[in-house]
Structures are given as C-alpha cells and as structure tokens.
Amino acid sequence: MADTLRRLTNSETCRLLQDKLEDWYKDYHINSCDHNLNICCELLELNSKIQGQLFTILSVTAREGGQYAGVEILKSRFLPWLGTCFTTTSSGADTSFSLLQESLERDKKLRELSSSQEKELHKMETQIASTRQELSSVRQELIESQMELEDTKTKSASTLLATEEEILQLRAELRSAQDKLEMRKLDTVDDYERQIRLLKDEISVLSAERSMLQSRLSRSRSPSPLRHSSRSSSPFLRCESPTSARLTNSSRHARLISRFNDIFANDRLDAQNLLKRYIDDIEMVQRIIFIATVESFHAAKMAFRQFKLRVRKSLSPSHMGPESLEDAVIDYIVRNLDLYDVQSSVNEVISAMNVNPKISFPPEVDFILISGFIREVCRVAFAMQTLEAPLDIGFAVDGELFNETKYRHSYDSELTAPLVYYHVWPSLMENDNVIVKGEAVTKRGALWSPGKSRSRSCSPIRSRSASPGRTLASRSRSPSPLRRSGTPRF
Structure with missing residues (x-):
C-alpha cells in the first residue's frame, strides 16, 4: 500500500487535475462548446484514474485492519460494490467519452465537407453562368459574321466587273511604264558613252603631256652622281614601280585569280547545294548565286572607294615620303585588308537581293543562308581593287549575244542557240580583257521565253518597236566605266 500511495503522490495527478480545473474556469466563457466538452472529458478521465488508485488503497487498508467491525463492514458490503461500480464506470466512461469524441469529430468533418461542397457547387454554378453568357455572345457574333459575309459576297459580286477593268488598265499602264524605263536606260547608256569619249580624249591629252614631260626630263639628265641621286628620288621616277613592287603585285594578282577560281569550283557548289534544300528549281538557284556574286562585287567596290577616300584624307596632311600619295594609300590598304x-x-x-525582282526565295528562310559565300566574294573583290590594274567582272545582261571569249557553255545549254538565257558565273576582266571565262546557259527563244513573273525583262511592245540595227549597235558598244566598275544591279 505504501508503494501505491507513493506513486500516487509522485504522479501529481491531483495537482494536474486542479490546475486544469482552474484553467478551465478562467477560459470557460472564451472557449467554444466543443473545446469545453473536450476539456471536461479529459478531467473525467483524470478523476477516474485517481478514484481507481484510491479504491485500491482502500482495499489494501481494509485487508490489513481485519479486527475492526467498521473495516469488516466496508470490506463486506461497500468495497466489492464500489470496486465493481468504479471499474465498470471507468471503462464505460472511457468508452463513452471516446465514442462521443469520435462522433464530434465526425460531425465536424461532415460540416466541413458540406461547407466545402457548397462552395464548390456555388463556384461551378457561377462558372456555368459565365460560360452560358460567353456562348450567347459567341452565337451573336457568329450571326453578325454571317450577315457581314453575305454583305461582302453581294458587294464583291457587284464590283467584280469593275475590278477586271481596273486590272486591264493597270496592265496597260505597266507596259507604258516599262517602255519609258527602257527609253531612259537607252538615254543613260548614250550619256555614259559620251562621257567615255570625253574621258578618253582627256586621257590622250594627258598621255601626250606626260610623254612630253618625260622627254624633257630625259634631256635634262646629267651623269653626275649628285644629279643621279636627286633624280632617283623624283616623283616621276617613282611612278615606275620597282621590280619588287611588280613582283608583289603580280603574286597578289595570281593569288586572287586562283582564289576566284576556287570560289567558283568549291564555295559556289557548297552554296548551291545549301539552296537546293529549300528551292527545287535549279535555274532559280543559279540565278541567286550569280546575282549574289554581282552584288558582292558592287558592294566591295563601293566600300573600297569609301575606304580609300578615308585613308587619303588621313595620310595627306602628314605625307612627306618619296613615293606618291596614291602609292602610299594603296600600300596602306594592302597592309591592312583586315x-x-x-x-x-x-x-x-x-x-x-531582297528587293531584286528576278529572284525569289521561300518565306521561311532568308538570303542570310548564303552569307558565307557572299563574305568570301566580297573579300576577294575588295582585294582585287588594290592591284595596279584592278580586276572586275564583265558586264552581263540576259538575252545578250553569246561571246565565246567571255563565257563557256553550261552543261544544259543549247550549243546552237545564239542568245544567253541566263548567267551561271561572271567572267573576270582586266582592262577590258577577259582573263577568266564565265559560264552561261544558252537557249533558243531566250528573249521570248515567259520567264519569271517579277522579271524586269523588256516588254513585247518595246522589243517589237526597237529596230534590230539599233539593238545590235547598243549591244556592241563598249560599257561605260561606271557600269563596268559598278556592275549592273539586277
């Protein structure tokens, strides 16, 4: 019994019961009904544990004091009943409390589930209402669209005849504009040829003056070492390139020609194979590569002129060397091609190329696809301008007479056809002399072929009105410096 009483004292269950009673009394009005019920259940559980331990001590005490009548009465009448009642009551209370607590928790979960289901139901109803409104608006828009479509059909049917007349009128205006453009081109060619004649006359005059000055200089030469040394530093003698300079120019000349042929043999084929992935028409692929080459030479020559002007402007204030300013500028450009x-x-x-009417390209890709090929051609064309006699590509136009000195036939050409249908590769020229042949495709009826819809070919009216003699004469004329150096833009 002493051990049981000691355990009861050390467990501090009674003190914990008292503390919980005080806390419950303080917070009774603040707590909810469920919370107060839970606290009451906990207190009953603690109380039942204390009563069980006290009844155990009572039974032990009654057995030890058996000689007293009061103890016998308690032991014979009350102790068995109290122990049985306590045991059944505590077990029943525990069971009832646990069942009550489980029922409360279930009710609480049911209330939460019902509230959440009501919220979701309300949300779904609002969504259904908004969807119905959108559906009604879509139906209204569909009805309006059908009405507009009917109106458009009626209007298009009424304006179809007027549109056909406008198309015919626009075609006639286009033909007249093409005729005017051809007339302007012919006038421009005549002006260029007139300028060429004037420039040739000036060159002949300057050549005569130069020969006269050289003859005077040769007559005024003296065999003395002093005069010889002073004469060697004169600018006239400097104009004669030294042997080393000629060798350097000739070696660069040979390297550039070799690189031009290598671009035709390798880089052109690589670009052609790259374009074939997107374009099935081999003719269009070859036209794109040819026009890219021509435009690259044109852009490189324009960039060379601008770069040369900047270099001359930078070197002219400080130039004092024995060589001429022009030689110093070219030497600087050669040393700084990068x-x-x-x-x-x-x-x-x-x-x-994006605005060129003779070529077309798929909309999903761009001409930047062959930018590597264009870059190599530009570099070679820029370096060719630094030679003593700059290299350039020959003038080319569709429908010209095939010239065996400038071009060789392509594999799919008609060898008996006299006219060029389109060009595959330009010829390389030096002072109007062909040093590398180009490649062209010849076919019969090249001028009368349908061609591309965007082509700037001469109109049929203009071709019939122009006399054969004038056409052949304009073709046989030598190209002007501007068109030869600038290269025609297609």
Whole structure:
C-alpha cells in the first residue's frame, strides 16, 4: 500500500487535475462548446484514474485492519460494490467519452465537407453562368459574321466587273511604264558613252603631256652622281614601280585569280547545294548565286572607294615620303585588308537581293543562308581593287549575244542557240580583257521565253518597236566605266 500511495503522490495527478480545473474556469466563457466538452472529458478521465488508485488503497487498508467491525463492514458490503461500480464506470466512461469524441469529430468533418461542397457547387454554378453568357455572345457574333459575309459576297459580286477593268488598265499602264524605263536606260547608256569619249580624249591629252614631260626630263639628265641621286628620288621616277613592287603585285594578282577560281569550283557548289534544300528549281538557284556574286562585287567596290577616300584624307596632311600619295594609300590598304568591314557589305548585298525582282526565295528562310559565300566574294573583290590594274567582272545582261571569249557553255545549254538565257558565273576582266571565262546557259527563244513573273525583262511592245540595227549597235558598244566598275544591279 505504501508503494501505491507513493506513486500516487509522485504522479501529481491531483495537482494536474486542479490546475486544469482552474484553467478551465478562467477560459470557460472564451472557449467554444466543443473545446469545453473536450476539456471536461479529459478531467473525467483524470478523476477516474485517481478514484481507481484510491479504491485500491482502500482495499489494501481494509485487508490489513481485519479486527475492526467498521473495516469488516466496508470490506463486506461497500468495497466489492464500489470496486465493481468504479471499474465498470471507468471503462464505460472511457468508452463513452471516446465514442462521443469520435462522433464530434465526425460531425465536424461532415460540416466541413458540406461547407466545402457548397462552395464548390456555388463556384461551378457561377462558372456555368459565365460560360452560358460567353456562348450567347459567341452565337451573336457568329450571326453578325454571317450577315457581314453575305454583305461582302453581294458587294464583291457587284464590283467584280469593275475590278477586271481596273486590272486591264493597270496592265496597260505597266507596259507604258516599262517602255519609258527602257527609253531612259537607252538615254543613260548614250550619256555614259559620251562621257567615255570625253574621258578618253582627256586621257590622250594627258598621255601626250606626260610623254612630253618625260622627254624633257630625259634631256635634262646629267651623269653626275649628285644629279643621279636627286633624280632617283623624283616623283616621276617613282611612278615606275620597282621590280619588287611588280613582283608583289603580280603574286597578289595570281593569288586572287586562283582564289576566284576556287570560289567558283568549291564555295559556289557548297552554296548551291545549301539552296537546293529549300528551292527545287535549279535555274532559280543559279540565278541567286550569280546575282549574289554581282552584288558582292558592287558592294566591295563601293566600300573600297569609301575606304580609300578615308585613308587619303588621313595620310595627306602628314605625307612627306618619296613615293606618291596614291602609292602610299594603296600600300596602306594592302597592309591592312583586315580593316575592311566585310559584314557591312554582306548586309548591303542581302538587302539588294531582297528587293531584286528576278529572284525569289521561300518565306521561311532568308538570303542570310548564303552569307558565307557572299563574305568570301566580297573579300576577294575588295582585294582585287588594290592591284595596279584592278580586276572586275564583265558586264552581263540576259538575252545578250553569246561571246565565246567571255563565257563557256553550261552543261544544259543549247550549243546552237545564239542568245544567253541566263548567267551561271561572271567572267573576270582586266582592262577590258577577259582573263577568266564565265559560264552561261544558252537557249533558243531566250528573249521570248515567259520567264519569271517579277522579271524586269523588256516588254513585247518595246522589243517589237526597237529596230534590230539599233539593238545590235547598243549591244556592241563598249560599257561605260561606271557600269563596268559598278556592275549592273539586277
């Protein structure tokens, strides 16, 4: 019994029961009904544990004091009943409390589930209402669209005849504009040829003056070492290139020609194979590569002129050497070819090709696909301008007479056809002399073939009105410096 009483004292269950009673009394009005019920259940559980331990001590005490009548009465009448009642009551109370607590928790979960289901139901009803409103608005828009479509059909049916008349009128205006453009081109060619004649006359006059000055200089030469040394530093003698300079120019000349042929043999084929992935028409692929080459030479020459002007402007204030300013400028450009902004020329070429009416390209890709080929052609063309006799590509136009000195036949050409249908590769020229042949496709009826819808070919009216003699004469004339150096833009 002493051990049981000691355990009861050390467990502090009675003190914990008292503390819980005090806390419950303080917070009774603040707590909810469910919370107060839970606290009451906990207190009953603690109380039942204390009563069980006290009844155990009572039974032990009654057995030890058996000689007293009061103890016998308690032991014979009350102790068995109280122990049985307590045991059944405590077990029943525990069971009832646990069942009550489970029922409360279930009710609480049911209330939460019902509230959440009501919220979801309300949300779904609002969504259904909004969907019905949208469906009604869509139906109304569909009805309006059908009405507009009917109105458009009626209007288009009424204006179809007027549109056909406008198309015919626009075609007639287009033909007249093409005729005017051809007339302007012929006038421009005549002006260029007139300028060529004037420039040739000036060149002949300057050549005569130069020969006269050289003859005077040769007569005024003296065999003395002093005069010889002073004469060797004169600018006239400097104009005669030294042997080393000629060798350097000739070696660069040979390397550039070799690189031009290598571009035709390798880089052109790589670009052609790349374009074949997107374009099935081999004729259009070859036209794109040819026009890209022509535009690259044009952009490179324009960039060379601008770069040369900047270099001359920079070197002219400080130039005092024995060589001429022009030689110093060319020497600087040759030594600093890496300063050439080739990307700017590539962008100009791609921009010019995007607006070219003779070629077309799939909308999903761009001409930047062959930017590597354009970059190499621009570099070679820029370097060719630094030679003593700059290299350039020959003048080419569709429908010209085939010239065996300038071109060789392509594999699919008609060898008996006299006219060029389209060009595959330009010829390389030096002072109007062909040093590398180009490649062209010849076919019969090249001028009368349908061609592309966007082509700038001569109109049939203009071709019939122009006399054969004038056409052949205009073709046989030598190209002007501007068109030969600038290369025609297609």
